[in-house]
Amino acid sequence: MGSEDILILGIESSCDETAAAVVKNGREILSDVIASQADFHEKYGGVVPEIASRMHVDAVYPCIDSALKEAGVVLDDIDAVAVTYGPGLVGALLVGLSAAKGLCAVTGKPLIGVNHLHGHICANYLCFPELEPEYLCLCVSGGNTQIVHVKSYTSLKVLGRTRDDAAGEAIDKIARVIGLGYPGGPKMDKAGQGGNVNAYSFPKNHMGDTLDFSFSGIKTGALNLINQARQKDETIDIRDFAASYQQHIANLLLDHTLRASDQTGIKKICLAGGVSANSFLRSAFDKASAEHGLKLYYPDLRLCTDNAAMIASAGYYEYNNGRRDDLSLNAMPSLRLESRDA
Numbered sequence: 001m002g003s004e005d006i007l008i009l010g011i012e013s014s015c016d017e018t019a020a021a022v023v024k025n026g027r028e029i030l031s032d033v034i035a036s037q038a039d040f041h042e043k044y045g046g047v048v049p050e051i052a053s054r055m056h057v058d059a060v061y062p063c064i065d066s067a068l069k070e071a072g073v074v075l076d077d078i079d080a081v082a083v084t085y086g087p088g089l090v091g092a093l094l095v096g097l098s099a100a101k102g103l104c105a106v107t108g109k110p111l112i113g114v115n116h117l118h119g120h121i122c123a124n125y126l127c128f129p130e131l132e133p134e135y136l137c138l139c140v141s142g143g144n145t146q147i148v149h150v151k152s153y154t155s156l157k158v159l160g161r162t163r164d165d166a167a168g169e170a171i172d173k174i175a176r177v178i179g180l181g182y183p184g185g186p187k188m189d190k191a192g193q194g195g196n197v198n199a200y201s202f203p204k205n206h207m208g209d210t211l212d213f214s215f216s217g218i219k220t221g222a223l224n225l226i227n228q229a230r231q232k233d234e235t236i237d238i239r240d241f242a243a244s245y246q247q248h249i250a251n252l253l254l255d256h257t258l259r260a261s262d263q264t265g266i267k268k269i270c271l272a273g274g275v276s277a278n279s280f281l282r283s284a285f286d287k288a289s290a291e292h293g294l295k296l297y298y299p300d301l302r303l304c305t306d307n308a309a310m311i312a313s314a315g316y317y318e319y320n321n322g323r324r325d326d327l328s329l330n331a332m333p334s335l336r337l338e339s340r341d342a
């Protein structure tokens with residue numbers, strides 16, 4: 001380790017993964033530990049917030065210990081502790097935040113609060129050493145869908161966001177209704193492989209010329225289609241239905257991103273967040289990037305979903321930008337991306 005190297009310990013607990021990681025200079029993962037609760041929440045068909053908080057309490061310090069050990073460092077070697085403080089489930093966020101504050105109180109290390117969505121964007125820096133701002137990022141997760149103009153490592157402007165459901169939520173909900181269970185996203189993706197993407201039609205997004213999204217009408221359209229088929233005793237072809245539904249959502253996300261690219265003249269595009277693991281979305285963007293001369297980036301599958309390495313990366317850039325939080329930093333369940341913009 002060189003003397004100018006900056007090591008950040010990242011901590012993430014915004015939903016149902018407890019995670020800790022050590023990242024060097026914002027780009028190099030030295031360790032990346034994740035304790036997932038997904039199997040546990042599966043029997044309830046979704047994340048139970050109270051259970052998530054309790055499980056984070058059990059997992060947070062073992063995750064931090066493992067992350068330090070795997071990186072071959074001790075706490076003293078760390079330059080700052082970066083932690084997700086929003087958006088997310090408040091009880092879940094508080095666990096990671098309290099652990100981070102405890103470490104900073106004892107060691108005197110700087111505390112850096114990180115917006116979870118900024119973390120998702122930074123997952124791309126861990127996969128692509130050459131990637132630098134500026135670019136557009138389509139940030140699609142279970143709770144958020146937005147198109148972000150990444151002007152610099154820490155200056156972000158939201159060009160369009162969902163006015164109701166997130167894309168991930170729209171996929172998860174329909175996956176549950178057609179019996180695929182939880183977590184819906186990956187199961188829907190698998191179910192639709194090889195299906196006819198034109199077999200079923202869904203409502204369009206009616207948001208005029210804005211870059212904002214709406215997924216609730218699309219979700220309701222899918223629910224109506226399922227209910228009507230059930231009433232008429234008709235069977236839905238799950239493979240074709242899953243393929244058509246995901247393709248419809250992927251096309252919508254692509255259409256808005258292409259418009260954002262036209263409006264800004266920016267041809268460098270990143271995908272980020274759990275839904276960027278979706279193969280229909282990736283293929284739609286792969287195809288369009290060749291046709292429209294875009295330079296496209298999306299993270300490795302493992303870094304698309306929640307992890308602490310991305311939080312450590314975002315923490316590194318915030319640290320370099322001078323951000324320091326004190327121990328009064330609180331969890332902000334509805335934190336917006338732009339509230340970090342200086």
Ligand code: KG4
Nearest residue numbers: 141142143168185186274275277278305306
């Ligand atoms: O980013 P993330 O792990 O958590 C949030 O910050 O929300 O995203 C979770 C979302 C869920 O909606 C999940 O179903 C979806 O990402 N997801 C996927 C896939 N893997 C995760 N959606 C579609 N295809 C996948 N392969």
